[in-house]
Amino acid sequence: MRHQTSDIRHQTNPDLATAVGLLRLRSPLIAASGTVGSVVELAGVADLSVYGAAVAKSVSAIPWEGRPAPRLAPVGLGMLNGIGIQNPGIEAWSREVGPRLAGLDVPVWGSTVGHDAEEFAQVAIGLEVAGVSAIEINLSCPNLEGRMFSLDASAAAEVTTAVRAATTLPIGAKLSPNLVDPVPVTAACVDAGVDFVTLTNTIWGAGIDLKERRPLLSGVIGGYSGPALKPIALRFVIEVHRALPQLPIVGCGGVVTGADIVEFLIAGASAVAAGTVHLAEPQAGRRLLSELISWMRRNRVRSIAELVGTLR
Numbered sequence: 001m002r003h004q005t006s007d008i009r010h011q012t013n014p015d016l017a018t019a020v021g022l023l024r025l026r027s028p029l030i031a032a033s034g035t036v037g038s039v040v041e042l043a044g045v046a047d048l049s050v051y052g053a054a055v056a057k058s059v060s061a062i063p064w065e066g067r068p069a070p071r072l073a074p075v076g077l078g079m080l081n082g083i084g085i086q087n088p089g090i091e092a093w094s095r096e097v098g099p100r101l102a103g104l105d106v107p108v109w110g111s112t113v114g115h116d117a118e119e120f121a122q123v124a125i126g127l128e129v130a131g132v133s134a135i136e137i138n139l140s141c142p143n144l145e146g147r148m149f150s151l152d153a154s155a156a157a158e159v160t161t162a163v164r165a166a167t168t169l170p171i172g173a174k175l176s177p178n179l180v181d182p183v184p185v186t187a188a189c190v191d192a193g194v195d196f197v198t199l200t201n202t203i204w205g206a207g208i209d210l211k212e213r214r215p216l217l218s219g220v221i222g223g224y225s226g227p228a229l230k231p232i233a234l235r236f237v238i239e240v241h242r243a244l245p246q247l248p249i250v251g252c253g254g255v256v257t258g259a260d261i262v263e264f265l266i267a268g269a270s271a272v273a274a275g276t277v278h279l280a281e282p283q284a285g286r287r288l289l290s291e292l293i294s295w296m297r298r299n300r301v302r303s304i305a306e307l308v309g310t311l312r
């Protein structure tokens with residue numbers, strides 16, 4: 001049966017249901033874009049029923065080759081990536097992935113990326129036709145030449161306006177942690193019609209191979225993710241939730257335990273995405289949800305709603 005619940009959920013009392021705007025999720029855990037392929041790949045190796053949603057890797061209007069190797073490097077507590085959004089383009093993506101979406105045991109969100117507003121909108125149209133249930137607008141890819149839309153309120157609003165006009169699905173802006181003040185860009189995206197924001201994408205970073213005196217990534221600068229990102233992303237969730245308390249937030253950055261999910265919920269997120277943890281542990285979702293449930297039981301928390309935005 002589609003979107004069947006897992007054993008973990010049957011064994012438990014806590015109510016894991018949550019909502020991101022009009023999107024009802026059976027679990028607050030989301031698989032973050034770019035770390036679970038098109039989601040179809042994850043179905044073969046992991047239990048998708050633990051997720052409330054899974055976000056497919058960002059797709060562009062035409063195929064992108066991405067950057068040359070090396071483009072992934074473990075550094076310190078996290079991962080540097082400079083992939084450059086290698087993807088087959090929306091036409092091939094829809095053909096190959098679209099027909100398989102309905103058979104997955106999780107609602108799949110699409111992710112649109114592009115060089116200008118028109119490209120973002122074109123992809124959004126294709127994603128909706130392909131059957132995704134929501135669309136993240138990736139305004140914050142750290143590996144694109146040219147501007148990062150997320151750092152400029154008017155550019156972010158222009159892209160959002162175009163995507164809003166292109167689809168009737170719920171849309172969310174995925175923002176960058178490279179901002180000093182996340183509120184003006186977030187507010188601009190809200191005015192342009194987003195239903196939620198995802199906070200955050202990776203932060204710009206670099207690493208050096210000392211022996212070779214070479215950068216670890218072919219693109220030199222890439223996106224840093226993993227546990228070191230959590231305090232940075234939490235700061236964004238707290239500040240945006242304070243400024244715009246009605247805006248649904250998907251927290252994202254450095255989630256590796258169930259307790260990390262709880263932190264983001266308390267900070268003001270109503271759902272929480274985990275990314276890098278999947279690279280070393282493709283079945284992490286099941287563990288994360290089971291740790292979340294144990295935490296809720298131990299602390300006598302009966303529902304996700306009892307946590308969201310309860311920071312004192």
Ligand SMILES: Cc1cc2nc3c(=O)[nH]c(=O)nc-3n(C[C@H](O)[C@H](O)[C@H](O)COP(=O)(O)O)c2cc1C
Nearest residue numbers: 032033034058138200201225226253254274275276
């Ligand atoms: C290898 C890799 C590829 C990624 N690709 C995308 C992408 O295509 N689109 C996107 O919006 N975010 C992408 N991200 C960012 C993640 O979705 C997430 O926002 C970020 O990694 C922070 O969460 P984490 O610390 O749990 O990984 C990627 C991250 C990694 C590590």
